[in-house]
Each structure stands twice: as structure tokens, then as C-alpha cells.
Amino acid sequence: MHIVIIGVGGVGGYFGGKMADSGQKVTLVARGKHLNAIQNHGLKVKSISGNFITHPFLATDDIRKVDKADLVLICTKSWQVKEVATLIRPILKEHSVVIPLQNGANNAEKICSVLDKKHVLGGLCKIYSKIEAPGIISHFGHPPEVIFGALDMHCSQDVVERIKKVKEIFDEAGFKGTISKNITVDIWNKFMFIAVVSGLGGLTRATIGEMCKNEELYTMMEQSAHEIYKIGMARVVALEEDTVAKVMQFIRNQPYVSTASTQRDLMEGQPSELDNFNGFIVREGKRLNVPTPVHAFIYACLQPMEAKARKK
Numbered sequence: 001m002h003i004v005i006i007g008v009g010g011v012g013g014y015f016g017g018k019m020a021d022s023g024q025k026v027t028l029v030a031r032g033k034h035l036n037a038i039q040n041h042g043l044k045v046k047s048i049s050g051n052f053i054t055h056p057f058l059a060t061d062d063i064r065k066v067d068k069a070d071l072v073l074i075c076t077k078s079w080q081v082k083e084v085a086t087l088i089r090p091i092l093k094e095h096s097v098v099i100p101l102q103n104g105a106n107n108a109e110k111i112c113s114v115l116d117k118k119h120v121l122g123g124l125c126k127i128y129s130k131i132e133a134p135g136i137i138s139h140f141g142h143p144p145e146v147i148f149g150a151l152d153m154h155c156s157q158d159v160v161e162r163i164k165k166v167k168e169i170f171d172e173a174g175f176k177g178t179i180s181k182n183i184t185v186d187i188w189n190k191f192m193f194i195a196v197v198s199g200l201g202g203l204t205r206a207t208i209g210e211m212c213k214n215e216e217l218y219t220m221m222e223q224s225a226h227e228i229y230k231i232g233m234a235r236v237v238a239l240e241e242d243t244v245a246k247v248m249q250f251i252r253n254q255p256y257v258s259t260a261s262t263q264r265d266l267m268e269g270q271p272s273e274l275d276n277f278n279g280f281i282v283r284e285g286k287r288l289n290v291p292t293p294v295h296a297f298i299y300a301c302l303q304p305m306e307a308k309a310r311k312k
């Protein structure tokens with residue numbers, strides 16, 4: 001089994017590192033100083049569930065040096081997914097499986113626009129992690145979990161077997177791998193949470209707890225969740241009727257001081273996933289004729305900052 005991780009950041013570094021550490025043949029596709037550090041000293045993972053250093057089968061920035069893959073995890077940011085999907089085409093075999101782990105509602109769709117959809121599963125992950133320094137990944141919160149599954153609920157037995165095999169690999173690596181009964185719904189549930197807190201958090205500079213405490217901001221979050229719900233329904237995602245209530249409860253239960261990674265990127269003047277979160281909802285609203293005034297306001301307010309971050 002050859003596993004290829006594209007993007008060795010907080011997400012790819014943790015999950016790829018764990019699989020390499022469990023003895024799997026893992027190739028890490030990274031770049032710059034981070035790649036040099038991994039090549040010279042291995043990948044160091046500092047984790048609340050145990051530190052380790054792992055030496056992958058290969059660490060490279062050159063896809064031409066990568067053996068054909070059985071499993072590819074795409075762990076870049078969501079705006080890089082389409083480009084990466086094109087990049088990995090030469091390393092796919094007949095039965096290779098590709099799983100995107102980004103936040104966002106349409107990552108698998110982007111991959112399917114470039115690759116044969118027979119390869120593509122839906123996926124998401126739960127973890128708090130980041131690159132602490134070149135070659136060093138820090139996992140600082142949440143029991144790590146990858147949730148994944150077939151995009152087509154009536155998939156073939158072959159695909160079911162491949163999904164089971166992937167779960168075995170995740171289990172052996174020592175993190176939770178959950179096979180989803182409806183991965184599109186799971187992706188939209190997480191998307192609703194992350195898109196509600198990220199943009200507004202970036203705009204207000206307030207933590208999730210502070211936004212929940214402020215009545216006006218809480219109402220805005222709730223309205224923005226309803227907008228996402230309506231877009232999801234217009235796209236025929238089988239969201240449950242009480243999705244907004246459940247997501248708002250989940251938001252209220254987050255630690256007071258927490259912020260999402262996209263909010264932190266916005267606040268630090270780094271390129272962020274704004275366009276894939278609020279921007280996506282605004283564009284889908286126009287396409288599907290669903291009003292999205294809250295997302296449109298947040299998106300417009302943050303666009304100048306995002307443009308500056310991307311010019312750097």
C-alpha cells in the first residue's frame with residue numbers, strides 16, 4: 001500500500017505522520033524550508049496524544065519522483081485543491097483512492113472536475129493542528145478523526161471494500177477513521193459550523209465565545225447558518241430539519257476562547273479560505289436564486305484584506 005500526502009501542514013503532517021509512523025509506505029509532498037527540514041531530520045509531530053519523529057518513505061516536491069499511489073490524501077487549503085488534483089493524475093492507478101480533507105462544501109466536486117470520479121471519496125477531518133516550525137507539526141486539540149465515504153451512496157462493492165481498507169489503515173495508524181453513511185451531509189454540517197464562525201470571526205476579531213455572548217452577533221451567526229441551510233437544500237443535500245439548531249448548539253459548546261483556522265489566517269493577514277466559505281455561499285445564492293445578505297456583507301467587508309494578503 002503506497003499512501004501519498006499532498007500538503008504536509010497541520011492536517012497532512014499529523015495524519016500522514018501517523019501513517020508513516022505505523023510502518024506504512026508514505027510519501028510526503030511538501031515544499032520549501034518545511035520540505036528541507038523533513039528531508040534532513042524527519043517529520044517531528046508534537047501531539048497532546050504523544051510526540052514522535054517519523055522518517056517517511058519519501059519526502060519530495062517533485063510529483064515525477066512519486067511512485068503510483070493506492071491512496072492519496074489531499075491536505076492543502078481548499079483553493080489549492082483543483083491544481084493539486086491535476087498534479088496527481090500521473091500517479092493514479094485503476095483503483096487509487098483520493099480523499100480531500102479540507103474544510104469547505106465543494107472540494108470533492110473540484111477534484112471530480114479534473115479526475116475520473118471513480119477515484120474520489122468525500123472526506124473531512126477534525127483536529128486542531130498547525131505547522132509550528134519547518135519540519136514540526138503541533139497537534140494541540142481535539143481527538144484526531146477522519147470521516148470519509150462514497151459520494152455516491154449506491155457505490156459498487158469494490159468501492160465499499162476499498163473504503164474498508166482505508167479505515168483499517170487509519171485504525172492501525174492510531175487515529176479515528178469513521179466511515180460516513182452520508183459524507184455529503186457530514187461535509188455540509190461541518191461546513192455550516194466553520195463558515196458561520198470563520199468569516200464573522202475574522203471580521204469582528206472576536207472569539208467564538210465572545211460572538212455567542214453578543215446578542216446581535218449571535219443572531220447574525222444564526223442567520224448565516226440559515227442561509228447555508230437554504231443553499232444546501234437548493235443543492236438537494238439531505239440536511240436534517242434541525243441542522244441549524246444543532247450547529248448553533250455545537251458553536252455554543254465550543255471553548256470560549258476558540259477561533260477557527262480561517263479566522264486566524266484572516267487576522268494574521270494570510271491568504272484565507274474566505275472565498276471558499278462565504279464567497280462560495282454568495283455565488284451559490286446567485287446561481288440558485290437564494291438570498292444570502294449576511295454572507296454577502298461579510299464577504300464584501302473582508303475582500304479588500306484578502307486581496308492584500310494574496311498580493312504579498
Ligand SMILES: NC(=O)C1=CN([C@@H]2O[C@H](COP(=O)(O)OP(=O)(O)OC[C@H]3O[C@@H](n4cnc5c(N)ncnc54)[C@H](OP(=O)(O)O)[C@@H]3O)[C@@H](O)[C@H]2O)C=CC1
Nearest residue numbers: 007008009010011029030075076077078102103127128129
Ligand atoms: N489545521 C487544522 O486544525 C484544521 C484544518 N482543516 C482544514 O484542512 C485544510 C488544510 O489545513 P492546514 O493543514 O491547517 O493548512 P496548512 O497551511 O497548515 O497546510 C497546507 C500545506 O499544503 C502545502 N501545499 C499547498 N500546495 C502544495 C503543493 N502543490 N505541493 C506541496 N505542498 C503544497 C502548503 O505549503 P505552502 O505553505 O508552501 O503553500 C502547506 O504546507 C484546510 O482546508 C483547513 O480548513 C480542517 C480541520 C482542522
Ligand SMILES: CC(C)(CO)C(=O)C(=O)O
Nearest residue numbers: 125126127128260261262
Ligand atoms: C475548528 C477546527 C479546528 C475543527 O477541526 C477546524 O476545522 C479549523 O479550525 O479549521
